[in-house]
Amino acid sequence: MFICLKDAVKRYGEGEAAVYALDHADLVIGKGKICVILGPSGSGKSTMLNMLGGLDTLDAGELTIEGRSLIGLTPKERTLYRKEEVGFVFQFYxxxxxxxxxxxxxxxxxxxxxxxxxxxx
Ligand SMILES: Nc1ncnc2c1ncn2[C@@H]1O[C@H](COP(=O)(O)OP(=O)(O)O)[C@@H](O)[C@H]1O
Ligand SMILES: [Mg+2]
Structure with missing residues (x-):
């Protein structure tokens, strides 16, 4: 699979204020597929896209793009990934x-x- 997110966890905040933006989320997209991610405001869409775009990192889980793991990349490697491999159109440009x-x-x-x-x- 081209994009594979497995058991992904992303938490913002600590203790009582903790919010699980991704709570063991899975996503699989085949190469060349056009995919729409739908959900109510606050359901974690932007958080998930930030992970796929190399803008942020998971607390737990796996993320591979064309078989290559994005987990454990150094900041420099993530910068190169953003620069050379992925395009990202921001909601607010x-x-x-x-x-x-x-x-x-x-x-x-x-x-x-x-x-x-x-x-x-
Ligand atoms: N930087 C952040 N700090 C704290 N909480 C955040 C942050 N970003 C997102 N959240 C929280 O994570 C949840 C998912 O947000 P988000 O990924 O922006 O959802 P969507 O894009 O689907 O509207 C929401 O509860 C949101 O308030
Ligand atoms: Mg959003």
Missing amino acids: NLIPDLTVEENIEVVSDISESPLDLSEV
Whole structure:
């Protein structure tokens, strides 16, 4: 399977304030599949996507992408995974507000190995 999340646990907070955003969650997605994750607000969708996108780490469980485990990657390896292997569209875009649209695109072209043509984009 392309994406495989198994027995995933993510807890925010401690003790009485602890919230289990992922409470032994499983997810399997085949290569090339388009998948919609539906659920009420607060059900853990963003938390799960943050794990798949290498933005955050699990407290327990397994996560593999195309057979490769994301568990135990160093911060640098996770940065490279985000840079080279995964695309992530944020709910609130996360553009840099002091930059123009063009400059926001250029930020990415500066760090990409094969940037798209700025004027075309
Ligand atoms: N950074 C955080 N600190 C504390 N609690 C959080 C944090 N992020 C999410 N949560 C909690 O985890 C649960 C799942 O949130 P989230 O993954 O954002 O759900 P969804 O995207 O489905 O709305 C919610 O109860 C939310 O309040
Ligand atoms: Mg969300």
